[in-house]
Amino acid sequence: MPNRIEELEHRTRFEPAEVEPRITQRWLQSGLFHPEPQGSAAENYSIAIPPPNITGSLHMGHALNGAIQDVLIRFNRMQARDGTTAQPAARTKWILGTDHAGIATQAQVEKALKAEGTSRQEIGREAFERRVWEWREHYGHRIIEQFKRLGASCDYEEERFTLDDGYHRAVVKVFVDLYEQGLIYRDRYIVNWDPGSRSAISDLEVEERRETDTLYSIRYDLDGADGGSVTIATVRPETMLGDTAVAVNPQDQRYRELVGRMALLPLIGRHLPIIADEYVKRDFGTGQLKVTPAHDPNDFEIGQRHELEQVSVIGEDGRMTSEAGERFAGLTVMQARAAVVEALKEEGRIVGEEPYEHEVPYSHRSGERIEPLISLQWFMRMDELAQPAIEAVTCGAVRIVPDNHRRVYLDWMANIRPWCISRQLWWGHRLPVYYCQTCNHVHVATSAPEHCEKCGGELRQEEDVLDTWFSSALWPFATLGWPDETPQLQAFYPTNVLSTARDILFLWVARMIMMGLRFTGQVPFSDVYIHTVIQAPDGRRMSKSLGTGIDPLEEIERHGADAVRFGLLAMSSSQDVRYSAEKVQQGQALANKLFNAARFVLLKVAEVDVTGAGSGEIAGESGAVESLRSLPRPEAVEDRSILPRPEAVEDRWILSRLEQIEADTAARIADYDFSHAALGLYDFVYGELCDWYLELVKHRLASDGSSTSEQDRNRLAAILLHVLRETVAMSHPVMPFVTEELWSYLGGGNELLAGASYPCADNSLIDPEAEVSMERAIEAITLIRGWRDSVGARPGLIVPARLNAKGYETTAASVARLARLELTSAADAPAAVVAVPVPGGVLEVLSEEGLDLQAAERRRTGERERLEAEIERVRAKLANERFVAKAPEAVVAGERSKLAHLEAELGAV
C-alpha cells in the first residue's frame, strides 16, 4: 500500500486519457454490469436503453442520455449492493442494443453501392440484404464502443438487435396476433410518399419547412349554356390535373345555386361536380376549393365523404403519370407546375398570382419533398390500443417526468389515428403476409405456409417491410426474450424508467406503452424521464446538416469522460438549454480537484501512518489509518472512535456537511434532478471540502507535530479518510472514472467502486451530546485565528448568526453583509460566534449543531413537522379574510392548490 501511495507523489494531475481505458477494462472484466437474472422485477432495477441506430455515431443527445441513465444505473447498482441490508442483493441491469433503422441503414448501403457503380435493384433483394448485414457487422457496433468511452455501464454481454432472430420472432407474433384480432388491415389510403426512398413514411417522419410559393387563382368554367365560372386558389396547380370536384361550404350563401352543377376542368375537360363540404373555409380565397382526392390528404377525406373518383396524376417516382395527359406525362412535379401554369396562361385562366408563405412537407430522412399519394398499405388501428395506455398515465402506472409532458401525451393519444406500418424498403422485418398467386387469397402466419389454403396455389411473401418503429415498440420486452417466459423477462420486466428526448414521445414511447400493455399486460416502465434538449451554443438546433453539431467524443478526448458527463448533467436543467463548454471545463476542474484532494490526504495520512503510534482509544489496536482501511464500511461509520473531539468544530462541521450532501445527492438523483446533483457535488468538494476544510486542517497535519498531538493527528487522519471515501463514493455515478481510480487507493481492498455501496447519510456521526455550543464555537474561532495567524492569512470575518425582528433566521449571505459593514478585522469579532468565513469572502453559518441553520432546523423538526408547519402557514393565510377578499382569485386558488399539494405530500410521508 505505501508504495502505491508514493507513486501518487508525481501524479499531480488527473489524466483521463491514461486512466479511462484502464478502468474500463477492469469494469468490463469484473462482470459487474452483467447481472444474473434472479428474483422479480419488483426487487431489481432495470433500464432499457433507447436503441441507437446502427448507422449512428454518438451525438450530444446520446451522450446526455447516456450520462443520465448511467447515473441512475450506477446509483441503483450501488444501492443494490448495500451490504447493510439483510436481504439478498438486488440486481441492476441496463439493457443494451441497437436498432436496425430501416431507411437510414438502407440509404447508407445504397450510397456505398452507388459508389461501386451498382444499385440494389441491380444486385437484387437477397444480395442486398447480405450486403446490409455485412455493413452492420462492420460498422454497426461503433456506437456501442462509443458508449463504453462515455463510461456507460450497460450490460455489454447481452447486446440485442431489433432484427436478430429472437427479436424477429417477437415481431412476427405481434403482427399475426394483431391481424387475427382485426387491428391490422390493408387499405388504400393517402400516405406521405417519399419519392427519395420510394416509400410511404409516417406523419412523424415528415418535417415541415416554411417556403414561399405562388398562390394562383384559376378560373374554371361552368358546364352549361349560361356561362359562369368558379375561381379556385392553389399553390400546386399541377395537381389540378387530378381534380375530381369543386367544393364550397354548405353555409355559404353565395354559392347555394352552384351546388349540384358541374364545372369543367381546364386543359382536361373533365366534368367536376360542385359539392358542399364543411371542410371548405368561406373566407379563404373565393371560398371555392378544388378537390384532388389522390394528392391531398384533406381532399382525400372529402373524396371519401362524397365518393369521388381518385385520379392519380403523380406517380411513385415523383413524375406525372399518363393520367395527367400527354402534354405533362413524365415531367417532374416542378416541371409540370411550370407547364400547367403556362398552359393556363395561354388560355387566360389565371386570374391572380400572389406570393404565399406556407409549410411544405419534406422527408425527414431523404430530404425530398413529400408527395401525398394513394397506395395500398398496411395499417394498424390504434384507438383500442390507446385506451389502456391513456389510463396507464392518468392513473399513474406510468409517471411522466417532468409532468408537463403528460398533457401533450394525453392529447395526442386521445386523437390518435391509424398507423401506416408498411414501408417499401428491403431492410427490415418483412411482413409475415403471403399472397396466393392464383386466387389472391391473403395468408398471415408466423411461418410461411407451403401452399394456398384455398386453392393450393403458389404463395409469394409480401415485399414490404414494417416501419422501424413497429419493432422498436416491443423493445423493453422483446430484448428480454419475449414471447418466451425467460428468467430475464421475469427479473427485469417491467423496467423502471425510460429516459429519452421529447421528440419521440409519440413515435416511440407511446407505442411501447400500448404494445407493452397489450402483450404483457404490464406497463413497460414506471417512469418516463424526458430530458433536456441540448442546443448549439448559438441557440439553434444541434444538427449535422446545419454544421452546428458538437462531437461529444472530441470533448471526451479533450476533457475526459467525467468532465463531459458532469458538464452535460449540469446543463440538463430546463426543456432546452445551450451547450456550455464552461460546464464541461468545470467538470474537468472538479475531477482534478477531487484527485488532488485525495492525493494530498493520502500522502499526508501516509506520513501520519508512518509515525505509527495510534492508540487503542482511537480506533482499536493499530493506528486509525490502518484500522479504517481494513474495516468494512458500516463498521467504520458506526465506530464512534472516529468522532472528532468535541472542540474540533471544523471536524464536526465537515462531517455534518458530508451527511447533508449525501442525503441531498441521493434525493436529487432519485428525483431526476441531475443538474443539482452534479452542481451540488461541485459546491461541496470545492467550496467546503477543499477551500475550507482542508485549508483549516492543514496545520493539524503538520509533520513537525508542534501544534497537535499524535492522537489528534490519527483521529484527523481517520476523519479525512472517511470524508474522502464517502465523497468519492457519492460522486461515482456522476464521475465514474476518477472516483474508481481513487477508490483503488481508498477502498481498502480490490473491490471496485462500481460494485460498492452508495454512502447513505448517517446521522449517527452527529452526536447529539456533542452539539457545538456557543462556547465551543468560540473555541473554533480561536482555533481558526491560530491557524490564520500561523499562515499569515488575512483576517477573515467572524460574525454572529442572529434572528431578525420578525424572527426569521438570517441567511449566511445576509450575515456576511452585516459583517462587512460592521467588522473590518477579526479582532472586532463579537464573542458569541456561530458563523465563520470561508475563502473568497463567502460565509458559511455554523449553527449550534455546527451546520447551516436550515439543515439543522430540518433535522430537528423532521420532514413531517416541516410540512405541518408549512400547511399551518397556508391555512392561516387562507383563513385571513382580508387576504381571501383582496387577493386575485387565482392567487387564492393557487394557495388552495398548494395546500392540497402539501397535504397530499404529508399523507405520503
Added chain:
RNA sequence: GGGCGCGUAGCUCAGCGGGAGAGCGCUCGCUUCACACGCGAGAGGUCGCUGGUUCGAAACCAGCCGUGCCCACCA
C-alpha cells in the same frame, strides 16, 4: 392556430417571497511544500417591459414584447 419552455453579470446558467449568485471570461497580485485544470483580491447587473398582490417581488398573478421547441389538414 394550439401546447410547452426560456428571457438574471460580457457568455452559459442557478436562485423562484426577505442577502442579487456560480462557472467561464476580464483586472490586479501570488514559484503559500494537494492542485497554475491552482491560490488570494477585485471590476461588472434599473433580475425583458407594464400593471397588480404583499409590510416586502428577480421570485406570485395578469397583460405585453423578444426568443426557442413540440403538435396541428387551412387550399
